Amino acid sequence: MEKITFDQLQEELYYEKLDNGLDVYILPKKGFNKTYATFTTKYGSIDNHFLPPGKEEFIKVPDGIAHFLEHKLFEKEDGDVFQQFSKQGASANAFTSFTRTAYLFSSTSNVELNLETLIDFVQDPYFTEKTVEKEKGIIGQEITMYDDNPDWRLYFGLIENMFKNHPVKIDIAGTIESISHITKDMLYECYETFYHPSNMLLFIVGPVDPDQIMSQVKDNQSKKDYKEMPEIKRQFEEEPPEAAEKKKVLEMNVQTSKCLVGIKSSTPNQSGKEMLINEMSLNVLLDILFGKSSEHYSTLYNEGLIDDTFSYDYTQEQGFGFAMVGGDTNDPDRLAETLQKMLLDSREKGAISQETLDRTKKKKIGAFLRAVNSPEYIANQFTRYAFNEMDLFDVVPTLESITLEDVENAAGNLISEDRFTVCQVVPKK
Amino acid sequence: MAVISETVKPMNGYKLHVVKTEKYKTNTLVWKMKAPLEKSTVTLRSLLPHVLQSSSSSYPATGKLRAYLDELYGATLFVDLAKKGEYHVITISVEIANEKFLSDPTPLLKKAFQFLAEILTKPNVHEGAFDPDTVEKEKRTLKQRIQSVYDDKMRYSNYRLVQEMCKNEPYALHVHGEKEDVDSITPQSLYEYYQQALEQDELDLYVIGDVEEADAEAYAGELLTFEKRTPQAAPSSPVNTRESVNEVREEQDVKQGKLNIGYRTNVVYGDPEYYALQVFNGIFGGFSHSKLFLNVREKASLAYYVASRLESHKGLMMVMSGIDNNNYDQAVSIIKEQLEAMQNGDFTEQEMEQTKAVIKNQLLETVDTARGIVEVLYHNVVSGKEITLQTWMDEMDKVTKEEIAATAKKVSLDTVYFLTGKEAGK
Structure with a gap:
């Protein structure tokens, strides 16, 4: 042991x-x-x-x-x-x-x-x-x-x-x-x-x-008799890089509309250290862009485009990955348009400051400490990381090592108009 | 060794509760404000913590306030509202990293106290009114929060059950207030209510973590001082006494029917039968070994979820399930049969022992989280009782089959609510 x-x-x-x-x-x-x-x-x-x-x-x-x-x-x-x-x-x-x-x-x-x-x-x-x-x-x-x-x-x-x-x-x-x-x-x-x-x-x-x-x-x-197993063979069809559909609107029995903007990952075949750095960088990027201390959050909130259901997330596993941003809104089309513009603009040189990056890294480190108070989090996340050849306990050192260049690279790789898509739920007429 | 070691100190206008434990990597402060649940204040109270957390005199813009929290290693600020019996409780919590686990050793706990005090006592106020922009924005969000219950049919059907069952009782009020009362709130009226709440509410501060009691007391004493008060008790409200079961059916465009059934338990937290009630609820519908789960889901294959839960301070039990629109009669009759079985003592020693073990496990697991500790301890504030977790578990162990059946007999069916799809058969 x-x-x-x-x-x-x-x-x-x-x-x-x-x-x-x-x-x-x-x-x-x-x-x-x-x-x-x-x-x-x-x-x-x-x-x-x-x-x-x-x-x-x-x-x-x-x-x-x-x-x-x-x-x-x-x-x-x-x-x-x-x-x-x-x-x-x-x-x-x-x-x-x-x-x-x-x-x-x-x-x-x-x-x-x-x-x-x-x-x-x-x-x-x-x-x-x-x-x-x-x-x-x-x-x-x-x-x-x-x-x-x-x-x-x-x-x-x-x-x-x-x-x-x-x-x-x-x-x-x-x-x-x-x-x-x-x-x-x-x-x-x-x-x-x-x-x-x-x-x-x-x-x-x-x-x-x-x-x-x-x-x-x-x-x-x-006490159990397991025969040696050959490696499992899975098959996946070729997946084009761009989003399959640009927009979908679902009419449902709701009073408030909902809108999510998604971006399909361009780097779905990573694992190990490379995946950890990419995933951390993108999570930091989304926090910088849309966290409660960000300018974008204030703008969206002040304009009445979002409420406290607003959230964002980046998910990646072996073979696929995507980012999503959005929530309940009174104006799903304007929210979709505004979010896409904010995302595209973030690729520009100088869009992210060193100071904001440092502050966001601190926030993420504290969030990790809070998370490891939870036995459920540790067991579930450790397993997820291990299946992707990463180590949960590398999170803090990796966060500390992330540079502005890492974040800019990750943003450059992810954000591209042809990988954008929008889904909305609107009240049934 | 006690399961939780809580020390309670009277401070100026509030009680300080400290639970020292080394098991967390963060320290948590939880501020509670409790007042009777009333139509005239419920909406003001729902808006207040959201206005307080969005800006303060030192951080007049939300972005700045949140940036300061990020700097404090992502300290979290979180507000919440709850109904506990006929009380309305505001919760404001701050959780901050323990610097012991950071490469930067700057002490953080006092900063968390200072921040909580800033939010509570130094609001963004000019000439007797909150910042009008902030109030306007938070009113808008509050309306959306109240409205959002409609879109989540599981929450909606539960809310509708309570509304129908407790008509004319304060408990029927929505935890986030009434939508039609939001517009009339002004920056002045909210500020007046803020002053009133800080003068009259019952106030409690919980500090959970690797914290020296003396430090917590010193910080709290220095930063948080209020006038002494005698907390108001909720007036005992009229309880609907029904001659026959109240059946409510509502039609909406949904695929799955939501069946929600309300009972009066006639037992509340602190009553001698409360422990038997807990075991009763566990055997009846509280767990995945319960009668409801076995008979409605596993045997009849009618539902994916079916469960019962207690509202300990109001004396209610609620059964909830999602079923096919056509299976209403069958589901209701199976659920009724299970209650009758409980009342007739038709359950085994083994079901009883199993349920006690699982409840005990649940309690011990709850107090593994800081928030869980506060929720368990706060029952005593709401009820005015002093029951330790150990007493709770010991008393529950002593409960007998006869006591459970006797308590089950006190439970009476009040309202059956069904949200059904439009294509439902007869």
């Missing part, structure tokens, strides 16, 4: 790669009541075209299947795993994103027992035709719930505008139609492909003894 120390943050991280390929990380947190553990596979909604182990041909699976599998893993022959966790005083949950599926629990007692339950239930699938059919009603209601949610429709509408082929544009839960084709055999095929320990990461954070936890996990894994 390796021990990594972060002096400035006063944290210690323990790590070991087990024989079957599983990455295990433990971060002891003194003074906390809760232990939080996530068991995550690098498998999300975008992984819908792949080569199953031992097969010769690539297969395409129905939209929403990764999320469906997540739901079904909780059900076992003798009942559902939620029951078992709550008997052991824990609360359990799971989520599926574009690139990951995570199973988790938090508990303030019976930590070892709960950890055993977490690992075992994820590594022991039980799918039947009957339970698969039953789940279609439940997930159908989850999909309908999101259909009525204007913020979700706006967000996905924007992503759909950006991408022509990339499966990131597919709603994570799929549609009622697409999930109707899911069978138990398809679930097993996805499971066999993506749930091998060598494609997974276990993170435990809380008031635990790292030696004890590591030996427990090793014991558990040594």
